[in-house]
Amino acid sequence: MYPQVLFRNRKPDRIVTLDEYRAGGGYRALGDVLRKRSAGEVCRVVDEAGLRGRGGAGFPASKKWESVPADGAYPRYLVANSDEMEPGTFKDRVLIHADPHTIIEGMILAGYAIGASKAFLFVRPSYESSAAIMERELRIAREAGYLGRNILGTDYSLDIVVHRSGGRYICGEASALLNAVMGKRPNPQRPPPYPTVKGLWERPTVVNNVETLANVPHILRNGPEWFRGLSRSKTPGTKLFCISGKVSRPGCVELPMGTRLNEIIEEHAGGMAPGSEFKACLPGGASTYFLTRDNLHAGMDFDGMAAVKNRLGTGAVIVFDRKTCLVGATLNLMRFFARESCGWCTPCREGLPYMRDLLERIEEGEGREEYIPMLRLMSRQVWNSYCALAPGAASPVESLLDHFADEVHEHISQKRCPFKD
């Protein structure tokens, strides 16, 4: 068993209460910080700990906070992003349902670090239970004096509200999410200006993933050294890994950064499901590359995944077995991305449906060899799109052609899907 930080209080069947959270040292960091430490010190400790964003991009948390200009306008805002809709990813849901106060405390500390007076927790409609839990626990935290006016009798005041979304994948993208909060159509927006300079209502705004924020109280309480020591790699800390697909025990586990993929699958997910044999996995959610058996030794962290030309993404491992058609799987992913395109820019709006149609024909037995270079070309073209959704969508396609070309050719030559009987 590895040290549990975010899941240290996790119960098998219920939510950790405020008292239980406190009994384990919860809200101690908050009291210490608000009474004794400056915002700059909070940033420095988090910087020394080397905390990187857990939402996918991996940007250093302290650097993001520090990019709020010292003379930036007030009020300032913090947004906690729990809008996960990446297929295979459910860590934020599990975290909220396990220990909501570790997120609340993290949000207050991050809010303090950037001088925010209001924070939003962004929740999607399919996570209505998470929204309800957070609203209840926020009320409890407020009554206990951790939230609201003059927190714990200090000068610092912060309000946190739950913002319910209408549900679209693109809302998980930080700039689209800010538009969504303001009640605008959630199209992404390319910087500059950066949201940390001009975000919500033109005020400095920081968007952090909830898993990132949940690490903050523990770092402040136990120190940067401790946090670095949790990891088995150069990326400090632990990581919540979601494992789904053809494994015996799908679920979400907290493991040291850098834990090897084969260990995650073999030991923590109970190995392959009975009767299935490993073929490939997507290591970090739907917008990463298929990873084959050859690279299962790779460590799950930013560098480990980069070393095998892949991405850590959200740390969501989706396991495919020999009997699953990867053309079919890629088609499914492309249907997802084409449907979820926000429609703002042409390469994505037009390119993804085009790729989907080519894949569909291959899967239906109407494919032709020349579709393969066409798919390659389109995969490169969609990199000209406005945000990262379209390049992310091209990732599974590129790796399908790189590693499973045989399977594609077989569909074309047999004029049918070899996996369908």
Add this chain to the structure above:
Amino acid sequence: MIPEEMRSALARKAASAESPREQAIDVMFELQDHYGYMTDEAMEEAAGILGMTTLELEELATFYDHIYRSPVGRYVIHVCDSAVCWMEGYQRIIDYLCQRLKLTVGGTSPDGLFTLLPVCCIGYCDRAPAMMINRNVYGRLTREKIDRILDRLIEHSQFHEME
């Protein structure tokens, strides 16, 4: 027309936000519950409360998965069709629901009770295949489990009609 009480509660809600349109989704959700879906009248009511034009609101209403601009049944069944559920047999689930409820994807059952829509990953990948009915989530679906869920909802709706 919505009850005056509801209108003033929604207006208060809108006024409490940094800017009224921040509450656009919440206001639409409440009106949607009241009207059953976002009727043209509901759109106008909402726009009035939020200080937006109906066109601006339309831009949002048509973008989001959970805002309905045409009639839906009392229960909207969202079946996840993303990668993991796809692999774990969502097609079987869809087929069974269509057969049992006598509808097609995107359609409503003849009794007007259920509407079936596909939806992207609902974060229940570890319990695939999964679906959501009026924001309640159900995982590890089998025919038997679906029958139990639907029977309960049908019973519940009949009970309400008797009242």
